[in-house]
Amino acid sequence: MRLRDEGVVALSDRVSRFFPDAVFGDVTVAQLLSHTAGIAAELPGSWWERSPGVDASGLWGALDASVVKHVAGRRHHYSNVGYAVLGALVERLRGGDWFSVVREEVLEPLGMSRTSLTPVAPCARGFAVHPFADVVVPEPSQETGAMGPAGQLWSTVADLARWAAFLGGATNGVLSVDSLAEMTETVTVAEGPKWVSGHGLGWQLRGSGGRRLVGHGGSMPGFQAGLWVDRSSGDGVVMVMNATTPSQPWSLSDALLSIMDECEPVMPSPWRPRESVPADELGLAGYWFWGTSAGLLRVEGDGWLRLDAVSGMMSTSRFRPVGSDEWVGLDGYYAGETLRVVRGDDGRVRHVDLGTFVLTRSPYDPDGFVPGGWSEGTWPVR
Numbered sequence: 001m002r003l004r005d006e007g008v009v010a011l012s013d014r015v016s017r018f019f020p021d022a023v024f025g026d027v028t029v030a031q032l033l034s035h036t037a038g039i040a041a042e043l044p045g046s047w048w049e050r051s052p053g054v055d056a057s058g059l060w061g062a063l064d065a066s067v068v069k070h071v072a073g074r075r076h077h078y079s080n081v082g083y084a085v086l087g088a089l090v091e092r093l094r095g096g097d098w099f100s101v102v103r104e105e106v107l108e109p110l111g112m113s114r115t116s117l118t119p120v121a122p123c124a125r126g127f128a129v130h131p132f133a134d135v136v137v138p139e140p141s142q143e144t145g146a147m148g149p150a151g152q153l154w155s156t157v158a159d160l161a162r163w164a165a166f167l168g169g170a171t172n173g174v175l176s177v178d179s180l181a182e183m184t185e186t187v188t189v190a191e192g193p194k195w196v197s198g199h200g201l202g203w204q205l206r207g208s209g210g211r212r213l214v215g216h217g218g219s220m221p222g223f224q225a226g227l228w229v230d231r232s233s234g235d236g237v238v239m240v241m242n243a244t245t246p247s248q249p250w251s252l253s254d255a256l257l258s259i260m261d262e263c264e265p266v267m268p269s270p271w272r273p274r275e276s277v278p279a280d281e282l283g284l285a286g287y288w289f290w291g292t293s294a295g296l297l298r299v300e301g302d303g304w305l306r307l308d309a310v311s312g313m314m315s316t317s318r319f320r321p322v323g324s325d326e327w328v329g330l331d332g333y334y335a336g337e338t339l340r341v342v343r344g345d346d347g348r349v350r351h352v353d354l355g356t357f358v359l360t361r362s363p364y365d366p367d368g369f370v371p372g373g374w375s376e377g378t379w380p381v382r
Helices: 029-033 056-062 080-094 098-107 157-168 177-183 249-263
Strands: 127-129 136-138 197-199 204-208 211-220 223-230 235-241 286-290 293-299 305-309 317-323 326-329 338-343 349-354 357-360
Touching (some): 029 080, 056 080, 157 223, 157 235, 204 249, 223 249
Antiparallel strands (some): 197 204, 204 211, 211 223, 223 235, 286 293, 286 357, 293 305, 317 326, 326 338, 338 349, 349 357
């Protein structure tokens, strides 16, 4: 995403632009990030997490036509191979090994000094716990080579808490707030009896107890980790454990968030009146109608507007000012759409154009602009 923001790469770029011989050259960067590329979950050959890793040539040499499992863009299919390819892309465009790039551009600015490519003492030993007996055996630790970008990072609770703060919005210049928000938007949902989880650009998404959680789980032999953040409240949880198989890790994170809600609830910010509101903005406040659907437009700080659905097919959305008498939608149905104030020759507001939908002060306002006109000219009144 940093490369995208710099204009070096586009999310719509195909893999073939950077790796012309790739068997899945039609796959895009966005599809790799969101696990919708249709590529195999794991690298062909031995179990990569428990085997000595291959180098770049070994990676590409193993990627034959058999790794294409689904039509690109059709479905969510988690792929560690896809992230190995993204790591190779970073190396090609930055001219250095992927971990050095991550350390310099992400870890160090965020103060994550105890996050490393290989274990650094003092560190925990990973174990496999027998599922039916209280005995354990140590798990091996492997250097996974070109597959490293898919999960070979060692970290601490403190460092992961800093990573959670980043996800919550404390980006510290690593990424713009807008780009981070873009990464947490739903790109695809995971198939199952209930649509409760999915993926954005890099981040896993899931719903739990009325919350929309963003984060990611991770595992290597002997270890499990999880990080989940409710971006609306700023609450987050970090879990690390030195066991190969956890017991329902999601339920643990949900329980921790529930405890936090109960013991340290997020208090509402105190209301404070503004000294003044621009007259043009205040003139937009109040009820607006799209045909017979009603919405309430509110004036917020910094020139932002909020449209709340009241009845009918009106949708709720926030709008950020982008120019004189123009705002852009940030969420919901109107995300990316333009809200434009249309004025008459006298400068007074005639109507509001919201993505071509006309909003007037009353339902099909007889004194306003009604696309298509009126067959009767007005509402039947006495």
